[in-house]
Amino acid sequence: MTRQAWTMAAVLALAAGQAGAQGVIKIGEINSYKAMPAFLEPYKKGMELAVEQINAGGGIAGKKLELVIRDDNGNPGDAVRAADELYAREKIDVLTGSFLSHVGLALTDYAQQKKRFFLASEPLTDKMVWAQGNRYTYRLRGSTYMQVAMLVPEAAKLKKKRWAIVYPNYEYGQSAVATFKKLLKQAQPDVEFVGEQAPALGKIDAGSVVQALADAKPDAIFNVLFAADLGKFVREGNTRGLFKGREVVGLLTGEPEYLDPLKKEAPLGWIVTGYPWYAINTPEHQAFLKAYQAKYQEPPRLGTIVGYGAIQSLAAGLRKTGGSADPEKLIAAFKGLEVDIPFGRITYRPEDHQSTMGAYVGKTAYDAKLQHGVMVDFHYADGKDYQPSAAEVRQLRPAR
Incomplete structure (x- = not known):
């Protein structure tokens, strides 16, 4: 082939590549897949299902969605470096993701500094939409404040005076505890907080934590632990009788990612937030459940709902912009944006860029047929309330 022919071939290939790129909207997604696989593997599948459904329906303004995923190793610095790489090398159009609150806050700051739209899917910290909120960042999952506020009325009904608290010692746990203390004190002025245990995330010494809580002689316990820390705490608490005769209120404890692995050791009668996928009979959830199980032959998890909802939210915003991922247009599109997810319709509030995604509140029990813990006597708490x-x-x- 002559030099001229080679040049012509290169030009044609470049043109074809540009034409292909013009027909795609690249969604860059950053998350702690290695650090939190129980939540994030189902989350990824939820995203993939949403992308598949949207593309099968013609995409967004004739453009197909494409996911480009990076792992942040649970580290804020790695997350920011991954974001830079996604924009520079992968030429993504829009950014989403994050799980751990301190990592999410780093990406929130990145979005502001770089003037890039960021949809935070999962991190719960209130700082993301309040103290450190900015015009470029929106958040899907109900905040720490919202989920604690859903539990406080149930905690107040117990009429227990002496409360002990256990939580992971980082942004999410600290925020949850501060909100719980404030709201429960408002609802029950005579309440006392008699003991606190705050192990580092993923490094709980369950024996010493359980003993310290028992020594405080509380009437009730507020638990904010999750993942492996929760499992160790429950098993040690069962062994040492910490929960006998005591009420427990657990943030996130009812999520199947964390409840299922406990099997027969699942706590009984705890008041929790979670996701009873096996007993939600709304039309929108049933349609989602059927599609998810047909594709993956497994039950969904709460992470699945968040991943699915994040992509559906971005798609709804992009439809309003006519397929443009321009940050200013997306910011405008998300103000008051309504999105249908398996929990029903949610709205992104203009005031703080927080969605109204709610959570299920109920009690834990053991299901012999399923052979793991479940939620019973539950109701859906709409985030807007x-x-x-x-x-x-x-x-x-x-x-800002």
């Missing part, structure tokens, strides 16, 4: 007012948000969120 557990958010601060617009006036309160103006005090919590700086103008």
